[in-house]
Amino acid sequence: MHYQWNYEPPTPERQQAIKELAEKINMSPIVADLLISRGIKTESAAKRFFRPMMNELIDPFLMNDMDVAVDRLNDAMGRKERIMVYGDYDVDGCTAVALVYKFLMQFYSNIDYYIPNREEEGYGVSYKGIDYAKETGVKLIIVLDCxxxxIAEITYAKQQGIDFIICDHHVPDEILPPAVAILNPKRTDSSYPFKHLCGCGVGFKLMQAFAKNNGIPFSRLTPLLDLCAVSIAADLVPVTGENRILAFHGLKQLNINPSIGLKAIINICGLTGRELTMSDIVFKIGPRINASGRMQNGKEAVELLVERDLQRALTEANRINEYNEQRKDIDKQMTIEANEIVARLESQQHMSSIVLYDEGWKKGVVGIVASRLTEIYYRPTVVLTIIDGIATGSARSVAGFDIYDAIKNCRDILENFGGHTYAVGLTLRQENIPEFRRRFQEYVKQHILPEQTLPTLDIDEEIDFKDITKRLHGDLRKLAPHGPANEKPLFLTRNVYDYGTSKVVGRHQEHIKLELVDSKSAVVMNGIAFGQSADARYIKSKRSFDIVYTIEENAYKRGDIQLQITDIRPSETPESPK
Structure with a gap:
């Protein structure tokens, strides 16, 4: 895939601001410019950004209903009531349940946890889960990430004498459930200063408030921050504000002293001994935790995350790894089938969105397939599976397009829906699929902007190879942890050419391993371009080309710098090799 490149050179006014900030922080103007683009314009702000402090976390009692939630939790413990910690079956939900359960278990033993079965109960609070709570004597449910x-389910629970504390971060409706307390920074009446916590983050704030109210040292929460880092990375929430603080210290915990369960997952991922990053969570740790809920039951993931014996944890981690391998096979086959449908349905190719369904597709994998199709076709995509006349599935979006609003526009023909700007889960009756497809596609056609239908790279800096030094790489590392709203910086270098040793590599000869020189110096840079072997012929022609890339440390040669090349295009003003 080739992208549209967006790059705006700094204005004279910005150049002056860059120069002044670079001098104050004693760093490269490149880093100073990256900070300014992130809204960091002073020396003190830069220091806070580089070293996020735990004492900068927001007072949890600023969140609506937090005082009520803590009072109800204290009452439950005082009356020795049975408490259930209930969560979604994805990474965010499982880590949230593990965090709250592990923390409360230090002070209270009459507690259980519950993860619904995706196939039998579907997303969110289920009647089956409430009935189980009733049978086991539960009086208070803390529900996380859903x-x-x-409304109907919690009303039913109330009739059974069970109270709910909701810890969620999904967009609420106008009418809220009859819970004792609803902790959600996205409430329309919310006074909480940071709106982008994940479900695990909201659970952490509840535990922070509980600790503060009961005189428990904050240090007792620190060992749980690795779970926060995993959920923030996997749920793709903005890595800014409070999330940056939690992710920064959570990654530190994950690298220095992870919990037994996460240590086992790190082991089966082959990451032991490496410095773990948010990318490792997104591409390796997260999918394995997710695989439990996708293929079997997310409760197995929670069992692993709360495990205290390493040998048992390793056994459980290997089982979850097997689920992940099965998930990969199903994901691959479903994506092939979905691509064949898109190719066969010529009408789909001319639409501004994709809506597909198949009765044979596995419910736990449709979200991944929707993401794959969005990446391939760069259109908002809905993928559904059908069981007993009910279609259930996931929607994924492209950058800048709010798919939640698009789905909400069809709510009168939906049984249920919920989610974020870029990812939504939905349920509807099979007979309503044609009308849903028509209305969804019409909404997308009317609201999507032309630039949102093109894969785009927003380039941070244009630099030369001589600018790429170990000091620059070291300074760039201070911008981590990366994620939405704080992506790895993308660099542009023009008029580069093959040093003569670049070659196609990979099991299927799909990647290019490059050695490059630019037109400004004799510096030779190593690079890797994944999945771009189609450009190899042009590269070997000795003509110059432009590249967009991130600057990375070579995973196999510690200390060596390499370019991870995102896109390649022929130079508009080519220069000959020197």
Whole structure:
């Protein structure tokens, strides 16, 4: 895939601001410019950004209903009531349940946890889960990463004498469930200063408030921050504000002293001994935790995350790894089938969105397939599976397009829906699929902008190879942890050419391993371009080309710098090799 490149050179006014900030922080103007683009314009702000402090976390009692939630939790413990910690079956939900359960278990033993079965109960609070709570004597349920739309279910629970504390971060409806307390920074009446916590983050804030109210040292929460880092990375929430603080210290915990369960997952991922990053969570740790809920039951993931014996944890981690391998096979086959449908349905190719369904597709994998199709076709995509006349599935979006609003526009023909700007889960009756497809596609056609239908790279800096030094790489590392709203910086270098040793590599000869020189110096840079072997012929022609890339440390040669090349294009003003 080739991208549209967006790059705006700094204005004279910005250049002056860059120069002044670079001098104050004693760093390269390149880093100073990256900070300014992130809204960091002073020396003190830069220091806070580089070293996020735990004492900068927001007072949890600023969140609506937090005082009520803590009072109800204290009452439950005082009356020795049975408490259930209930969560979604994805990474965010499982880590949230593990965090709250592990923390409370230090002070209270009459507690259980519950993860619904995706196939039998579906997303969110289920009647089966409430009935189980009733049978086991539960009086208080703390629900994490779901529940904000469970009006009927929580009303039913109330009739059974069970109270709910909701810890959610999904967009709420106008009418809220009859819970004792609803902790959600996205509430329309929310006074909480940071809106982008994940479900695990909201659970952490509840535990922070509980600790503060009961005189428990904050240090007792620190060992749980690795779970926060995993959830923030896997749920793709903005890595800014409070999330940056939690992710920064959570990654530190993950690298220095991870919990037994996460240590086992790190082991089966082959990451032991390496410095772990948010990318390792997104591409290796997260998918394995997710695989439990996709292929079997997310409760197995929670069992692993709360495990205290390393040998048992390694056994459980290997089982979850097997689920992940099965998930990969199913994901690959479903994506092939979905691509064949898109190719066969010529009408789909001319639409501004994709809506597909198949009765044979596995419910736990449709979200991944929707993401794959969005990446391939760069259109908002809905993928559904059908069981007993009910279609259930996931929607994924492209940058800048709010798919939640698009789905919400069809709510009168939906049984249920919920999610974020870029990812939504939905349920509808099979007979309503044609009308849903028509209305969804019409909404997308009317609201999507032309630039949102093109894969785009927003380039941070244009630099030369002589600018790429170990000191620059070291300074760039201070911008981590990376994620949405704080992506790895993308660099542009023009008029580069093959040093003569670049070659195609990979099991299927799909990648290019490069050695490059630019037109400004004799510096030779190593690079890797994944999945771009189609450009190899042009590269070997000795003509110059432009590249967009991130600057990385070579995973196999510690200390060596290499370029991870995102896109390649022929130079508009080519220069000959010197």
């Amino acid at each position: 529940g904000i739309k469970a």
